[in-house]
Amino acid sequence: MPQLPSLTETELTRRKFLSNLGKGIGLAALSVASVSSLLEQLNAATKSVEHLSPEETAMDEDFWFEIQQAFSVTRGITNLNNGGVSPSPKIVTEALIRYIWEQEDCTAYTMWQIMEPQCETxxxxxxxxxxxxxxxxxxxxxxxxxxxxxxxxxxxxxxxxxxxxxxxxxxxxxxxxxxxxxxxxxxxxxxxxxxxxxxxxxxxxxxxxxxxxxxxxxxxxxxxxxxxxxxxxxxxxxxxxxxxxxxxxxxxxxxxxxxxxxxxxxxxxxxxxxxxxxxxxxxxxxxxxxxxxxxxxxxxxxxxxxxxxxxxxxxxxxxxxxxxxxxxxxxLFHNGIGAKRKEERLRYLSRYWMNKLKGLPNVRFHTSFDANQSCGVANVEIVGVDIAALYGYLMGTHKIYTTTINHDEFKGMRITPNVYTTLKELDRFCDVMENVAKKGLPK
Ligand SMILES: Cc1ncc(COP(=O)(O)O)c(C=O)c1O
The missing domain is CATH 3.40.640.10 (Type I PLP-dependent aspartate aminotransferase-like (Major domain))
Incomplete structure (x- = not known):
């Protein structure tokens, strides 16, 4: 039987690799090539906002432009249903595919003896x-x-x-x-x-x-x-x-x-x-x-x-x-952005569209504007407009994807932008909603 590396050795080498690599960013199991390009991108972006508070960073579109590029999402659909399940940044998907290939090689050994122990990290x-x-x-x-x-x-x-x-x-x-x-x-x-x-x-x-x-x-x-x-x-x-x-x-x-x-x-x-x-x-x-x-x-x-x-x-x-x-x-990606910066950006995005719509007399929110009570997720209703029809119109005509909430206690659209969402995309959503609020759905 060929000599296999001991698990302890493998784990130790990996940890040494990770701790050298991940200091200040986080723990991960990555190839050097992917890591270095992500780190370069994230480090440069975070360096540029180091002097800003998370609240100020939330409004720094240059920083968030870099984060938007970390995803491979289509811009043909404005996805405002990230609450259901979220796209992953490219680095996550690339790693996932790499790990899938890795475990297709001598699977019982590679998956159970090489990869599973790394899950401890x-x-x-x-x-x-x-x-x-x-x-x-x-x-x-x-x-x-x-x-x-x-x-x-x-x-x-x-x-x-x-x-x-x-x-x-x-x-x-x-x-x-x-x-x-x-x-x-x-x-x-x-x-x-x-x-x-x-x-x-x-x-x-x-x-x-x-x-x-x-x-x-x-x-x-x-x-x-x-x-x-x-x-x-x-x-x-x-x-x-x-x-x-x-x-x-x-x-x-x-x-x-x-x-x-x-x-x-x-x-x-x-x-x-x-x-x-x-x-x-x-x-x-x-x-x-x-x-x-x-x-x-x-x-x-x-x-x-x-x-x-x-x-x-x-x-x-x-x-x-x-x-x-x-x-x-x-x-790695989460820690690279920084949890507080991410929170403030998600809250900034929700308040961005909520504030644009709040002045319309028939727009009702089922979510508090209070920072302690909500962050990136909010629910809105246009009183008198059927939510299923609105959902269909947003997606069918404008390729804006949302989700309807039809609960015994209220009805509305749940809107969840994400760190890759642009302000332009939210502007478009608000324009459509404003039109519907003022004129109703087209017949
Ligand atoms: C509050 C809450 N709990 C549990 C779940 C279940 O999550 P999953 O389908 O990922 O298991 C969800 C999914 O949306 C949720 O919103």
Whole structure:
């Protein structure tokens, strides 16, 4: 049998390579050629805004021009539905393809013995972004998987209550309804005020909703249909004092705006990485506080010896290592821009189009303009105009892609620009919306 390099050696060499390369930018697993061109581009761009605050950088179109070029998106469509799933920067897609090719060579060896161990570096990179220990991070396939692990993995008994909102993500509600049917636990839904005057009003709604039977709270950090940011820390602080577990759905918050786990004081958090982190499709993250890992069952059965190991949540059978490794390039890109700069740009873009439309008498927002309450995601309605028809007109006639939100409590269009979106594209969207608001849809 040929002599194979030892895994430890491979891992050590890789880490040395990465730490030399990634200092100040992040952790990644990249070829030198791709790294150097990205670093050159990003370094030059970030150097040019070093003297500016993130808020000032948000308005520096020269800087964002460089970021726009990092994506290969068509300009034939104005994509204002980045909240569903996001395009990745070129460097992520290139890396993904390279890793796919790599694992097609002696797959069982390359994928399991060379590439999988490198995912530990990715775990470290993600832990760094969230500000936690890497032994508390599992790499999953999406927010659904992360959250189902939590929602299905907690022991509950008949009569226990789970508290959440009418605006939480449908799949997460379905998961809880299934537990209702199987185990006779009960689901209590509260209504979140739409664009409340004060974010603390929402915390109070949760606190008022708690009963003596409440064992778990599921709350979105950002409500996906409105972009409303929820006061997670306030609810977690209160719930902890009452011995209630809080599961945070971070699908729309992670890498969207700048925060760490300690800012939430949460013990459980699940997110996708193919939204605001721009990682390959089919990547997600699960955070479980170290001392809680033992009590949360894995979704697929694991050995008793793995009970305290976060990796038990990754026991899903054979799957590709390529998307997981390419998360490294997404982290590199995220850290290269800087989380705070990205947050301020995303907020600047949403306020840019919202401010242009807000003066129109029949335009109604289902999202607060308050910086603490929303960032890049917002929901708008033109009163009297059917949202499905508006969606069709925007895409059919103007190639502006949005998404409709048809909820019991309100209806509107969810608009999510991204760091590659140009102001000209938003101007065009606003012109069309203004025309429709004034004249209605063409017959
Ligand atoms: C709030 C929220 N939770 C969970 C999910 C599920 O994410 P995924 O489909 O990536 O698993 C989404 C997706 O849009 C979401 O918006």
């Amino acid at each position: 990715i775990r470290t990179g993600l832990a760094d972004v969230f500000g936690v220990d890497r032994e508390e991070i599992a790499i999953t396939r999406n927010a659904s998987e992360s959250l189902e692990i939590l929602l299905m993995g907690m022991d509950l008994k008949s009569g226990d209550e789970i508290l959440t909102t009418t605006q939480d993500y449908p799949r997460m509600l379905t998961t809880l309804r299934q537990r209702e049917l199987r185990e006779n636990i009960s689901l209590k839904l509260i209504k979140v005020p739409i664009a409340p005057k004060n974010i603390d009003d929402i915390a109070q709604k949760f606190i008022d909703g708690i009963t003596s039977r409440t064992k778990v709270i599921l709350m979105s950090h950002v409500i996906n249909i409105t972009g409303q940011i929820l006061p997670v820390k306030k609810v977690c602080d209160y719930a902890k004092s009452k011995g209630i577990e809080v599961i945070v759905d971070g699908a729309h918050s992670f890498a969207h705006f700048d925060f760490k786990q300690k800012d939430l004081n949460c013990d459980y958090y699940g997110t996708s990485l193919h939204k605001w982190m721009y990682a390959p499709k089919g990547t997600g993250l699960l955070y479980v506080k170290k001392e809680k890992i033992e009590k949360i069952w894995s979704l697929m059965a694991t050995e008793k010896t793995q009970a305290k190991d976060i990796r038990k949540y990754e026991e899903i059978g054979t799957h590709s290592a390529a998307p997981k490794l390419a998360i490294g390039e997404a982290i």
